[in-house]
Amino acid sequence: MLDSGELDIASLCWLIPSGIAVYWVYIAVFNIFWHPLAAFPGPPIAAISTLYKAYIDLVSKSSFVHTLEKLHAQYGDVVRVGPNEIHFQSPSAYLEIYNVSNRWDKEETLYHSFGEDRSSFGFLTYDEAKERKNALSRLFSQKAIADAQALVLEKVVQLCDSFEELGPRPADLFYAYRCMSVDVITYLCFGNTVNAIEAPGYEAPIIKAMDASLPVFVGFKHSSLLKGAIMNCPPNVSKVVSPATSGLVDLQQILKAQIKDLSKNPERLRNLPHSTTIYHELLRPEAYSSKTVPSADSLYEESQALLFGGADTTGTTLMHGSFYVLTAPTVYRRLKEELISAWPVLEDAPDLCELQKLPYLTAVLKESLRMSPGVASPLPRVVPASGARIGKVFVPGGTIVEMSGHFVHRNEAIFPNPHGFIPDRWLGDEGKDLDKWLVAFSKGPRSCLGINLAWAELYLCFAYVFRKFELEIDPSSPKELKWRDCFLPEYHGPHLKARLTKVAG
Numbered sequence: 001m002l003d004s005g006e007l008d009i010a011s012l013c014w015l016i017p018s019g020i021a022v023y024w025v026y027i028a029v030f031n032i033f034w035h036p037l038a039a040f041p042g043p044p045i046a047a048i049s050t051l052y053k054a055y056i057d058l059v060s061k062s063s064f065v066h067t068l069e070k071l072h073a074q075y076g077d078v079v080r081v082g083p084n085e086i087h088f089q090s091p092s093a094y095l096e097i098y099n100v101s102n103r104w105d106k107e108e109t110l111y112h113s114f115g116e117d118r119s120s121f122g123f124l125t126y127d128e129a130k131e132r133k134n135a136l137s138r139l140f141s142q143k144a145i146a147d148a149q150a151l152v153l154e155k156v157v158q159l160c161d162s163f164e165e166l167g168p169r170p171a172d173l174f175y176a177y178r179c180m181s182v183d184v185i186t187y188l189c190f191g192n193t194v195n196a197i198e199a200p201g202y203e204a205p206i207i208k209a210m211d212a213s214l215p216v217f218v219g220f221k222h223s224s225l226l227k228g229a230i231m232n233c234p235p236n237v238s239k240v241v242s243p244a245t246s247g248l249v250d251l252q253q254i255l256k257a258q259i260k261d262l263s264k265n266p267e268r269l270r271n272l273p274h275s276t277t278i279y280h281e282l283l284r285p286e287a288y289s290s291k292t293v294p295s296a297d298s299l300y301e302e303s304q305a306l307l308f309g310g311a312d313t314t315g316t317t318l319m320h321g322s323f324y325v326l327t328a329p330t331v332y333r334r335l336k337e338e339l340i341s342a343w344p345v346l347e348d349a350p351d352l353c354e355l356q357k358l359p360y361l362t363a364v365l366k367e368s369l370r371m372s373p374g375v376a377s378p379l380p381r382v383v384p385a386s387g388a389r390i391g392k393v394f395v396p397g398g399t400i401v402e403m404s405g406h407f408v409h410r411n412e413a414i415f416p417n418p419h420g421f422i423p424d425r426w427l428g429d430e431g432k433d434l435d436k437w438l439v440a441f442s443k444g445p446r447s448c449l450g451i452n453l454a455w456a457e458l459y460l461c462f463a464y465v466f467r468k469f470e471l472e473i474d475p476s477s478p479k480e481l482k483w484r485d486c487f488l489p490e491y492h493g494p495h496l497k498a499r500l501t502k503v504a505g
C-alpha cells in the first residue's frame with residue numbers, strides 16, 4: 001500500500017507535466033485562433049511560438065532574411081513571423097514604419113541582446129535615444145565630418161600604403177576594408193587606435209573577433225541565460241572559453257580602462273590626440289537635460305555600439321562595391337575614367353567635397369549600398385497602444401512590426417533587374433527620384449547616427465583605391481558573396497581578394 005507522501009510525489013510527477021502540456025496546448029490554440037493577429041497569414045508554427053525563429057537561427061542555421069523571402073512568396077506581402085510579430089515586404093510599408101513622425105520603441109529581445117542597452121543604438125525609447133544622439137550630433141554632423149576628414153583620410157592613405165607594400169601578393173579585401181573602418185572608428189571616436197591595418201594579412205585579432213561574435217549575439221537573442229553567463233564571465237575566463245573572440249575582450253579592456261580614467265579625470269581629455277572623440281561630447285554635463293554625464297558603463301556600451309555599428313557595415317559595403325566593380329569591366333573603366341579626369345595628378349588629390357560631386361562615383365556607391373546587406377535583419381519596432389495602419393492592414397497596439405531594407409533594395413518594380421549591379425540607375429532625374437528608396441541607413445528618428453562618417457569613408461576609400469591602383473580580382477575569390485543574417489551579415493568560405501598595382505603619376 002502507498003502512503004500519502006508517495007502518492008503526492010507520484011501524482012505530482014504526472015500532474016506537473018500534464019499541466020504544462022495543457023497550458024502549451026491552450027497557448028498554441030489561442031495564438032492560432034483567438035490572438036489579435038490570428039487573421040494574419042504565416043506558418044502556423046510561427047504563430048504558436050517564438051521558438052520558430054530560434055529554430056531558424058540556431059538549429060537549421062539558415063538565414064532569417066532569406067527565409068522571409070520564401071515566406072513572402074508563399075503568404076504574400078504581410079507575414080506573421082511570431083506570435084506577436086509581423087514582417088512586411090512592400091517598399092511603401094518600409095516608409096510607413098520608419099519615418100520621422102513615428103517614435104515607436106525598438107523591440108527589447110533583439111536590441112538588448114548585444115549588451116549595449118544604454119547606448120544610442122540600444123536605448124529602446126525615442127526620448128532616451130534622442131538625448132544621446134543629440135549629444136553626439138556635434139561629432140557626426142555633415143560639417144563635423146567634413147572638418148574631421150583628415151583623420152579619416154589618414155587611415156585611407158595608410159590602407160593604400162599597405163596595399164603598395166604587398167607588391168604582387170593579393171590583398172584580402174574582406175579583412176582590409178574592415179581594418180580601415182575599425183581604425184577610423186577607434187581613432188576618430190575614441191582617440192585610440194588599434195592599428196588593425198598593420199596586422200599581417202589584415203588578420204587583426206579585433207576583426208576576427210568581431211566576426212566570430214556575430215553568431216554569439218544571435219544566441220544571446222534567444223537565451224538571456226546564455227547572455228548573462230557569457231557577458232558576466234571574467235575576461236581571462238572568457239578568453240579561454242571562447243578564444244575566437246579574445247581580440248574583442250582585449251579591446252574591451254582597453255576601452256573600459258580609458259573610460260574609467262576619463263570619467264574620473266575629465267581634464268585628461270586634453271591628452272587625447274585630437275578633440276573630436278565621443279568622450280569630448282559625452283562628458284559635457286550641459287549636453288543633458290539632467291546635467292549629469294552618463295555612467296562609465298553607459299559610455300562603454302556606447303563605444304561598443306559605435307564599433308559594431310560603424311566597422312562591419314562600412315567594410316561590408318566597400319567589399320560588395322569592389323566585388324561588383326571588379327566583375328563588371330565597363331563599370332570599372334567608367335569609374336577609372338571619371339576619377340582620372342577629376343584627379344589628373346596623383347599628388348594633387350581632391351577633397352571630400354569635390355569627390356561628392358562626381359556623379360559616377362556617387363552612383364557606384366549608392367549601388368554598392370543597395371546591393372550590400374550592411375544591416376541585414378529586419379528592424380523590429382513596437383506599435384503604440386493606439387495601433388497603426390500600415391498599407392492596407394490595421395495593426396493592433398503592442399504588435400512588433402518590422403521590415404528588412406533588403407526587400408526594398410531588391411524590389412523589381414523600383415529597381416528593375418534588382419540583382420544586377422547597375423550604377424546608371426542612380427544617374428539623371430530618374431536616378432534622383434530613386435534616392436528615397438535607398439534605405440541602407442534606415443529612415444526616421446532611429447536611422448543611422450554615423451551616416452555622414454560612413455559616406456566620407458566610402459567616398460575617400462573608393463576614390464583613393466580605384467584612382468591609385470589597377471585592381472584585378474584574384475581567382476581564389478568567390479563567384480558570389482553569400483551571407484547569413486546575423487543582424488549584420490556573416491560570411492563563410494573564401495574571401496574577396498584582389499591584386500593591386502600602383503599606377504604611375
Ligand code: HEM
Pocket residue numbers: 120121122129133185305306307309310311313314317374375379439440441442445446447448449450451453454
Ligand atoms: C555603410 C555603413 C553603415 C550602414 C549601412 C549603417 C546602417 C545602419 C542602419 C540600417 C541603422 C538602423 C539600425 C536599427 O534601426 O536598429 C543604423 C543605426 C546606427 N548606426 Fe549605422 N550604418 C553604417 C555606418 C555607421 C557608422 C560609421 C556609425 C558610427 C560610427 C554608425 C552608427 C550607428 C548607430 C549608433 C546607430 C543607432 C541609431 C539609433 O538607434 O537611433 N553606423 N545604421
